[in-house]
Amino acid sequence: MPFSISSLRQSKLDHRPYAGSFHPATELLSHPLYKKACEVIDRSTVRFTAEHIRICEIPAPPFNERERGDYLESRFRDLGLADVHRDEVGNVTGIRPGKDRSAGLTVFSAHLDTVFPVGTDVRVRQVGSRLCAPGIGDDSAGLATLIGLIEILAEAGIDLQTPVAFVATVGEEGEGNLRGVRHLFNGGALTSRISAFVSFDGTGVEWITHQALGSRRYRIRLDGPGGHSWGDFGVVNPVHAIGRLVARLADYPAPLKPRTSFNVGRIEGGESVNVIPIMASVDIDLRSEDESELTRLEAFLLESLELATDAENRLRASSGRRLSSDVRLIGSRPSGEIPPDHPLVRSALEVARSLGIRPWLNRNSTDSNIPLSLGIPALTIGAGGVSGDPHRLSEWYDPRGRELGYRRALLLLLVTAGLAEVPD
Ligand SMILES: [Zn+2]
Known part of the structure; x- marks a missing residue:
């Protein structure tokens, strides 16, 4: 739940x-x-x-x-x-x-x-x-x-x-x-x-x-229509979008002081090498000594998600299908x-x-x-x-x-x- x-x-x-x-x-x-x-x-x-x-x-x-x-x-x-x-x-x-x-x-x-x-x-x-x-x-x-x-x-x-x-x-x-x-x-x-x-x-x-130490933990899931890697090429791919999200987050300039950290701890999705996945999900842990720094990092993550899905939806717009996302806060420690x-x-x-x-x-x-x-x-x-x-x-x-x-x-x-x- x-x-x-x-x-x-x-x-x-x-x-x-x-x-x-x-x-x-x-x-x-x-x-x-x-x-x-x-x-x-x-x-x-x-x-x-x-x-x-x-x-x-x-x-x-x-x-x-x-x-x-x-x-x-x-x-x-x-x-x-x-x-x-x-x-x-x-x-x-x-x-x-x-x-x-x-x-x-x-x-x-x-x-x-x-x-x-x-x-x-x-x-x-x-x-x-x-x-x-x-x-x-x-x-x-x-x-x-x-x-x-x-x-x-x-x-x-x-x-x-x-x-x-x-x-x-x-x-x-x-x-x-x-x-x-x-x-x-x-x-x-x-x-x-x-x-x-x-x-x-x-x-x-x-x-x-x-x-x-305050933290926020998110489980982010993207869903798409899936399909054959060759026959259906051109539909939105949730793994590609998650990849963009992770890449942007990985470059976040987390300050040393107040010490702030992030971790993509789990990543899941896809069925086979020649199948366009119907789902991809990541679990992400954000921490900071400072509550406002944590809020800033949290906002960056959510913005990255939006940019990542928008980019995938735009690139594959001709397919007429879009990714749907589900964002859950699975942990929040004050x-x-x-x-x-x-x-x-x-x-x-x-x-x-x-x-x-x-x-x-x-x-x-x-x-x-x-x-x-x-x-x-x-x-x-x-x-x-x-x-x-x-x-x-x-x-x-x-x-x-x-x-x-x-x-x-x-x-x-x-x-x-x-x-x-x-x-x-
Ligand atoms: Zn313990």
Whole structure:
């Protein structure tokens, strides 16, 4: 079903104010409960990796995250989260309550879906220290971190000052178009209670995404009458027109600053070498750090389409047939950001530095685009460990050093949600 532009734009919503940081990270490092939690982490890395493999081996193709969602839901229940719930779009949520019941929720999240289609072999192979499987880093690693955090809090007996919601979202990748997180912030059961959002997406511990990269994704399809390549020569050819469109777009002078990009990611059409195609279609991804630059690029694409079809129609006018076009906006991700000195960003930086990490800030396209576009504090961070080849069948993850990812995640959770009691 095509999306309409208006259905993809979201209005600003009321939300709970962000309470800010409860404790300095450096103070928590010497807290007995944090130390106890670190002991849990240190003795659990093998278990965390086993959980990670288990999650990765449950297929979660686009628009088909149910089976993996079932597993997360059962784990959330087994680990004692409150209000475990599968919402209307398939997000799995569960809450670790806080002492202050009226306080806003901090969401810790990871996405269920992968980019890999039904039937992809998702079994994990061990090659040296690496785990190899499609989706092993993006985002099985994030989901494993969610489960790990819930286990750590339970086993170390940590009571929180304010509630935390753990959420496994659907539809982060590609044409999923952030549908899970959109629902979470627009009409979901938790919508009005959320005060901050943290997503684990991918690996590493240094990068912190506090700026959302806006994008538009189009599927453009041209149809013509088709025919025999010799006998019907002279009728409009949709592949020729698409070729003109792609050639013009390929020459677009995308600025380096604000960084702007475009990609013709998929092209389809035609039946055989001696058949004039009846159809051709392209999927095109446009991105920019800057919303007005994105709008300019979008206008250029649509103008290119018009010029390309006009040229083909004009050239083949004697046939009396014209191309018809169908333009669908299949994705629209809003941009937005919180400043580097926002309390949530400062907390994340301080947490990293207190653990000896050298953090850096960046802009990316993730589940955080939605809260950031709504003015709700949000970050996306990595789950620890090292990975490569995301979105490819050769994707790999090296779990060595992953405990630092769990420590970082835990410390950020404790700073933002607060320990129920901190001794003097
Ligand atoms: Zn991801």
